[in-house]
Amino acid sequence: MSAVNLQLDENNKLRHFLSIEGLNRDLLLRxxxxxxxxINITGRSVKKVPALRGRVIANIFFExxxxxxxxxxxxxxxxxADVLNLNISTSATSKGETLLDTLRNLEAMDVDMFVMxxxxxxxxHFLASHANPGVSIINAGDGQHSHPxxxxxxxxxIRSVKGDFTPLRVAIVGDILHSRVARSQIxxxxxxxxxxxxxxxxxxxxPSNARESLGVHVYHDMDEGIRNVDVIIMLxxxxxxxxxxxxxxxxxxxxxxxxxxxxLQLADDEVTVMHPGPINRGVEMATAVADGKHSVILQQVTxxxxxxxxxxxxxMQPSSAGRES
Amino acid sequence: MSAVNLQLDENNKLRHFLSIEGLNRDLLLRxxxxxxxxINITGRSVKKVPALRGRVIANIFFExxxxxxxxxxxxxxxxxADVLNLNISTSATSKGETLLDTLRNLEAMDVDMFVMxxxxxxxxHFLASHANPGVSIINAGDGQHSHPxxxxxxxxxIRSVKGDFTPLRVAIVGDILHSRVARSQIxxxxxxxxxxxxxxxxxxxxPSNARESLGVHVYHDMDEGIRNVDVIIMLxxxxxxxxxxxxxxxxxxxxxxxxxxxxLQLADDEVTVMHPGPINRGVEMATAVADGKHSVILQQVTxxxxxxxxxxxxxMQPSSAGRES
Amino acid sequence: MSAVNLQLDENNKLRHFLSIEGLNRDLLLRxxxxxxxxINITGRSVKKVPALRGRVIANIFFExxxxxxxxxxxxxxxxxADVLNLNISTSATSKGETLLDTLRNLEAMDVDMFVMxxxxxxxxHFLASHANPGVSIINAGDGQHSHPxxxxxxxxxIRSVKGDFTPLRVAIVGDILHSRVARSQIxxxxxxxxxxxxxxxxxxxxPSNARESLGVHVYHDMDEGIRNVDVIIMLxxxxxxxxxxxxxxxxxxxxxxxxxxxxLQLADDEVTVMHPGPINRGVEMATAVADGKHSVILQQVTxxxxxxxxxxxxxMQPSSAGRES
Numbered sequence: 001m002s003a004v005n006l007q008l009d010e011n012n013k014l015r016h017f018l019s020i021e022g023l024n025r026d027l028l029l030r031x032x033x034x035x036x037x038x039i040n041i042t043g044r045s046v047k048k049v050p051a052l053r054g055r056v057i058a059n060i061f062f063e064x065x066x067x068x069x070x071x072x073x074x075x076x077x078x079x080x081a082d083v084l085n086l087n088i089s090t091s092a093t094s095k096g097e098t099l100l101d102t103l104r105n106l107e108a109m110d111v112d113m114f115v116m117x118x119x120x121x122x123x124x125h126f127l128a129s130h131a132n133p134g135v136s137i138i139n140a141g142d143g144q145h146s147h148p149x150x151x152x153x154x155x156x157x158i159r160s161v162k163g164d165f166t167p168l169r170v171a172i173v174g175d176i177l178h179s180r181v182a183r184s185q186i187x188x189x190x191x192x193x194x195x196x197x198x199x200x201x202x203x204x205x206x207p208s209n210a211r212e213s214l215g216v217h218v219y220h221d222m223d224e225g226i227r228n229v230d231v232i233i234m235l236x237x238x239x240x241x242x243x244x245x246x247x248x249x250x251x252x253x254x255x256x257x258x259x260x261x262x263x264l265q266l267a268d269d270e271v272t273v274m275h276p277g278p279i280n281r282g283v284e285m286a287t288a289v290a291d292g293k294h295s296v297i298l299q300q301v302t303x304x305x306x307x308x309x310x311x312x313x314x315x316m317q318p319s320s321a322g323r324e325s
Numbered sequence: 326m327s328a329v330n331l332q333l334d335e336n337n338k339l340r341h342f343l344s345i346e347g348l349n350r351d352l353l354l355r356x357x358x359x360x361x362x363x364i365n366i367t368g369r370s371v372k373k374v375p376a377l378r379g380r381v382i383a384n385i386f387f388e389x390x391x392x393x394x395x396x397x398x399x400x401x402x403x404x405x406a407d408v409l410n411l412n413i414s415t416s417a418t419s420k421g422e423t424l425l426d427t428l429r430n431l432e433a434m435d436v437d438m439f440v441m442x443x444x445x446x447x448x449x450h451f452l453a454s455h456a457n458p459g460v461s462i463i464n465a466g467d468g469q470h471s472h473p474x475x476x477x478x479x480x481x482x483i484r485s486v487k488g489d490f491t492p493l494r495v496a497i498v499g500d501i502l503h504s505r506v507a508r509s510q511i512x513x514x515x516x517x518x519x520x521x522x523x524x525x526x527x528x529x530x531x532p533s534n535a536r537e538s539l540g541v542h543v544y545h546d547m548d549e550g551i552r553n554v555d556v557i558i559m560l561x562x563x564x565x566x567x568x569x570x571x572x573x574x575x576x577x578x579x580x581x582x583x584x585x586x587x588x589l590q591l592a593d594d595e596v597t598v599m600h601p602g603p604i605n606r607g608v609e610m611a612t613a614v615a616d617g618k619h620s621v622i623l624q625q626v627t628x629x630x631x632x633x634x635x636x637x638x639x640x641m642q643p644s645s646a647g648r649e650s
Numbered sequence: 651m652s653a654v655n656l657q658l659d660e661n662n663k664l665r666h667f668l669s670i671e672g673l674n675r676d677l678l679l680r681x682x683x684x685x686x687x688x689i690n691i692t693g694r695s696v697k698k699v700p701a702l703r704g705r706v707i708a709n710i711f712f713e714x715x716x717x718x719x720x721x722x723x724x725x726x727x728x729x730x731a732d733v734l735n736l737n738i739s740t741s742a743t744s745k746g747e748t749l750l751d752t753l754r755n756l757e758a759m760d761v762d763m764f765v766m767x768x769x770x771x772x773x774x775h776f777l778a779s780h781a782n783p784g785v786s787i788i789n790a791g792d793g794q795h796s797h798p799x800x801x802x803x804x805x806x807x808i809r810s811v812k813g814d815f816t817p818l819r820v821a822i823v824g825d826i827l828h829s830r831v832a833r834s835q836i837x838x839x840x841x842x843x844x845x846x847x848x849x850x851x852x853x854x855x856x857p858s859n860a861r862e863s864l865g866v867h868v869y870h871d872m873d874e875g876i877r878n879v880d881v882i883i884m885l886x887x888x889x890x891x892x893x894x895x896x897x898x899x900x901x902x903x904x905x906x907x908x909x910x911x912x913x914l915q916l917a918d919d920e921v922t923v924m925h926p927g928p929i930n931r932g933v934e935m936a937t938a939v940a941d942g943k944h945s946v947i948l949q950q951v952t953x954x955x956x957x958x959x960x961x962x963x964x965x966m967q968p969s970s971a972g973r974e975s
Contacts, residue, residue: 047379047380047381047435048378048379053698054697054698055697056697056724066411066413067430070409070411070434071434073409074381074407074409074434074435077407082724082727084720084723084724086716086720088716098928101928101929104948105717105927105928105948105951107948108948108949108951108952109720109721109724109951109952109954109955110697110724110952110955277430278423278426278430279426298429298430298432298433299433301430301433301434302433302434302435305434305435372704372705372706372760373703373704391736391738392755395734395736395759396759398734399706399732399734399759399760402732602755603748603751603755604751623754623755623757623758624758626755626758626759627758627759627760629759630759630760
């Protein structure tokens with residue numbers, strides 16, 4: 001997959017934002033620094049900057065998501081962009097050809113940027129490879145492949161709490177096999193040079209060659225895996241997988257992998273607890289942990305807007321005026 | 326229920342707007358006066374004031390409502406606020422815990438104010454009791470409990486037609502027992518000191534101790550009840566209750582309690598006819614009455630925007646800048 | 651139908667925009683000229699003009715349409731208007747009386763303009779005949795009657811490619827009988843004085859007296875019909891009609907009437923190919939034609955926004971300030 005070429009222009013500036021793969025440490029840090037400058041805005045009374053005034057951003061969500069769509073909408077509005085929300089059922093566009101027609105039509109309406117969530121892995125790359133000059137694609141989650149803005153807001157949260165990535169040991173717990181969030185987090189953590197990334201899950205929920213392909217340490221035992229870690233990221237459990245053969249009951253999952261106050265003792269004293277939300281309380285973690293002093297789950301939400309503002313403004317191409325006339 | 330404490334801050338300024346209960350005459354009059362100042366704006370070509378520019382108001386509707394949501398959205402936009410519309414099916418958030426998570430997440434997105442409609446009585450109070458400093462809750466209808474912005478627009482309409490509340494006799498007709506609108510209207514009318522509030526309905530649709538608990542005069546006979554009244558408020562009949570044992574057929578209801586031109590003769594010559602809408606023509610009232618010279622039903626809609634502008638701007642807390650940094 | 655009176659005010663300025671019928675050549679040209687002036691805006695970085703700032707436009711769509719609704723929304727936003735999107739299922743408003751109540755309520759909210767799509771032919775005329783002074787109705791498609799903004803964007807596209815209408819031979823292919831698009835296009839082409847309008851379809855899909863009532867030349871053979879034409883407009887095939895007796899299979903339709911590269915040889919060398927979208931590739935036309943050098947299908951989308959900006963701003967009445975106070 002030529003993600004490198006698609007995501008960067010000839011001057012190594014952001015062109016599309018599709019996956020963490022293919023982006024180097026320097027670019028990731030520039031995104032975090034840009035987000036830092038937007039943090040102040042979200043605390044102000046008038047939460048707006050004119051950066052993208054008059055530009056049009058279309059949120060195209062083929063999968064339902066209130067939280068991610070809302071934070072992208074707020075990010076775009078704080079940059080003064082106009083936002084189009086298009087909820088499209090996948091059934092209506094089952095063929096790649098028709099997805100391309102959707103792109104072409106919105107391009108013809110002078111939409112400058114597409115924020116897309118799609119159930120098919122690779123859908124964002126597909127659009128980016130066909131997008132006209134001046135039009136950018138932002139991946140808001142594609143199948144089981146990638147969710148790079150989530151990973152970046154997690155990195156921002158970690159940096160804001162820990163300061164430096166280098167010494168950190170980070171554990172990611174849950175369904176690693178199917179999680180686009182985990183895949184993007186692992187790449188970002190490794191690119192930013194943390195000391196160690198661990199994944200913790202039952203055998204059925206970890207890719208067989210995870211150590212080699214992802215560059216992680218694999219644990220099947222929770223107590224062992226979180227020992228001395230600085231950051232624990234709990235993944236959201238997809239309940240629809242519960243009924244299948246891959247996962248035991250919610251209760252059993254909580255027994256084996258749920259984060260409780262007792263277990264938290266095993267980690268570093270200053271451990272940070274994260275979750276992409278929404279939480280299944282009593283399944284991935286106890287309520288006392290979710291709302292406890294180690295949790296930064298709500299900061300993740302707040303930082304998500306600033307990080308998305310950074311990515312939207314960095315990926316926005318110079319005005320279409322140039323390409324049209 | 327400590328509505329008093331929740332709704333007012335230490336300086337007796339509006340903090341949340343949850344119910345008429347606990348608000349005194351002076352505050353209700355201040356809301357009406359503030360709305361008066363916004364009436365001119367809605368008649369202007371550029372229908373905007375910059376009062377809430379850069380502030381974010383989330384409409385969270387767990388029950389469907391085109392009219393109420395639309396007027397809140399227009400009110401917010403005329404104050405230059407940014408509006409988020411979130412339609413959430415109740416099924417997705419059946420537990421109070423999760424409603425709290427919804428609040429916390431939107432707070433983390435720096436949403437300044439929540440306008441909520443919810444099927445459970447007390448839902449708005451629940452949110453207000455947990456809201457962070459700087460975040461306000463506006464009740465757009467909770468179960469069978471309260472719909473205070475509707476009551477305030479009705480008071481505004483009555484004052485604009487009648488001038489003074491003191492001498493008025495007001496009749497409210499329909500399903501008093503289940504109506505959050507009636508409950509809020511009765512409290513507002515009594516707080517504003519009208520001469521007499523009457524409720525008119527079959528025995529099955531009036532609380533057994535209405536006279537004492539609500540401070541109203543109870544009538545089961547329509548002709549008797551509307552005699553010499555200055556204002557008649559017809560409630561909307563919830564058709565889903567028709568099938569139950571509580572109500573006879575639509576036709577029978579119209580026979581007994583429908584407002585016709587003949588019946589209207591019994592009231593004061595200058596009687597004002599109101600309805601919260603949408604009207605079931607031929608059930609609650611005859612079309613000739615709905616569109617007749619005594620009806621102010623469409624003014625209620627117009628005034629509703631000004632009244633909501635007043636409430637949104639009075640309840641908006643000083644910028645989150647203070648609380649965050 | 652007194653479309654003339656409804657659509658124009660006493661000074662022959664646009665009052666409502668309901669159908670092409672009743673509008674003269676001069677007015678159609680003025681719309682095209684106005685749209686021309688907006689084309690530059692859509693190519694600019696800041697795609698906004700303050701023309702309709704503070705005015706409120708409600709999109710009321712009783713039939714689902716992502717494309718038309720989106721271009722109307724973009725057009726309104728580029729004119730700086732506030733937009734209300736109301737998706738209303740027809741079932742909730744089955745009676746004309748209730749459609750009128752919807753109008754009256756939105757008027758009472760000081761909405762200045764209604765863009766309506768409705769399944770009933772004549773619904774836009776009905777609203778316009780009841781609208782208050784100062785409130786305008788724009789028809790975004792009513793039943794099988796009229797879709798005049800689509801026709802105007804098609805005229806704009808033709809003029810931008812061909813320069814002059816007078817010498818043109820234009821063929822419209824597909825289900826003429828049920829198409830509000832075709833009806834509006836034919837009237838616009840004849841009003842603008844093209845040399846010849848041809849309709850091409852099986853006997854079952856053309857009104858019996860088309861030649862007289864519509865002023866067109868009728869062809870049932872595709873090869874014969876498109877010979878030497880300057881413009882070919884392919885209509886979208888409504889797949890739900892496929893199952894009935896009126897139409898053969900998709901495959902058979904493509905065999906008889908589908909536009910292929912070979913067939914295109916029969917038309918003028920400089921022939922222009924149009925389609926209102928979305929295309930059923932392989933049914934109405936081959937992909938090679940849809941994406942080929944004669945196709946202006948995406949320009950139609952782009953021009954659609956400028957044309958709608960022109961119509962919205964020409965039909966917007968002087969501020970309600972005048973009528974209210």
